[in-house]
Amino acid sequence: MRRRMVVVEGSYAVAHAVKVCRPHVISAYPITPQTHIVEELSQFVADGEMNCEYMNVESEFSAISALIGSSAAGARTYSSTTSQGLALMHEALFNASGMRLPIVMTVVNRALSAPINIWNDQQDSIAQRDTGWIQLYAEDVQESADMLPQVYKLAEDEDVLLPAMACMDGFILSHVYEPVILLEQSLTDEFLLPYSPEFALDTKNPMSFGMLADPSTYTEFRYKQEKAMGVALKKIEEIANEFKDVYGRYYGGLVDGYALDDAEIVVMAMGSVVGTIKDTIDELRKEGEPVGLLKVRSFRPFPTDAIRSALKNAKVVVVLDKDISIGRNEGALCTEVKGCLYNTDIRAPVIGFILGLGGRDIPMSTIKKIISKAKLVEKGIFVESEIADLREDLA
């Protein structure tokens, strides 16, 4: 079958992907840079192209709360938000996961206030790390769109039943025009079956959701969420392969390597910066530099085994983060990579760089500078973790 590529905005590609996934209820509140996604979806509904309930709610808190109700009633649900909106949802995110409701949400990654900043970094979704949501990060527009049927299939799997965030970098992916293949309805119907949960609010079979669990039972609810994340770890790979069989596209499952096999310096990152890193590696490889990339697609569940196995020959690991744990001077991916290597024989130094905060551009020159610092490790000069590209006049 001939696939037609079209040049569309990232937000349109994502909205179109949502449409072909056939959600029953969409509930969202507008916030930059998520707006184009919800505007496109509203238009689909207004044009009769989508058969769903679209709820214009009064806050992100109610957006996610409404979907908790909808999902518990057996509906396939969708929302999209970013930054302050995601932070406002925080309490309800734990609740959705604890009730095992497979809500799917596109997070259009953006910095958090103060100072207020509408541009991209990944502090917003990273700050929701422990809420019990699956988090996948997309590299480009096509992957951002293709991720949606994959996360629905994953979240709704009866052995998973966890909500999921499909994360895409704000503006860099949401507002860029790229040639993409829009997801075909027929293929998506084949790939993603209708959602029919075993447990739902049903007057013919009354059940209670969201009950009080005391110290004698609470721990086991958390244990079961963790176990479901373990199942998701396997399913992410399986589903990525099924997607490849149906649509012919593949982005890696949990992680994906680039020029990795013989790489001595391995750069790790999530999201759109991966593209810049690949271009940088192409140049450095021509100069004979043994540099490779390990893209992390799944941050939750965290792919411990996949990362250990991918880093077994690395001499230096360089982790790039678009977020910072203030008071630790380190990004989340860096901390977690270090944590997952400690109980192994892998003793490659792990150095972390925080960059791209609040939308600061990440040119190839920055990546090159970072890699040259990584090379100093072999000479005994060690960078534990630092913020890259600081402006000297302001720092």
Place this chain on the structure above:
Amino acid sequence: MSLLKPGHRGCAGCCDALAGKFVLDALGEDTIVVSPTGCLEVFTTPYPESAWGVPWIHSLFENAAAVASGVEAALKALGKKNNTKIVAIGGDGATLDIGLQAISGAFERGHDFTYICVDNEAYMNTGVQRSGATPLYASTTTSPAGKVSFGNPLHKKNMPAIIAAHGSPYVATASVAYAPDMMRKVKKAAEVKGPTYVHVHAPCCTGWRFEGSKTVEVGKLAVETAMWPLYEMENGVITNVRKLKNRKPVEEYLKVQGRFKHLFTMQGGTEEIKKIQAIADWNVKHFGME
């Protein structure tokens, strides 16, 4: 047997348990209940036991109206709405205070559901702290009476008027002390299309400090003193007010409750009671209760 089953952990004489039972007696099996966090939620669902004989969901403290609106939207989208009634039953804190924004949004959006506020005039589940529904001079654990205080210095928020201002087609006040009246109003609210509201006065023996056998008695005194007017509003117009033939002075209502005891022992208390009497007088005039 009632659809709110016995064996729950409510206090003896619990007003919430009465309210929950009356709501389900009025609405029957084809009902989905949404509860915010609160006494009713906690004492009816200690996992793995549930007192609810209908589908029931509790999410958070401040989002019951949003959750209920999501349930309604889902049933519509799935083609399963039919005559199923969706009811949120929240306490006064969840309704007048922390959940107000979500309620406003849900009423503005016009979902077909009923919100029932079971108003026991303080945060009872956490130990009798004041809320926006706590009446003037009630002594609570965060508005205690003391040497220089007569208790809560603020007036009760007029929630039915706030809901009416959203254009709700049916708003009513009720009391657990008048069960047939309450059940009729709940049934009517559920039958009227669109977002409807019933505000139920609910004397809490634990928080108000009276004997558990007196819940109905205290509730009746609130109505008989005009401290709690019973009325219905249809499309913003007051259509039905319970008249008072022999109105009692507010002291008769206040003196049976520990939360107002200080007004009868503190110097100057008698003068302050006059301010409470003025509230009752205003109610009588405003709602045309005589």
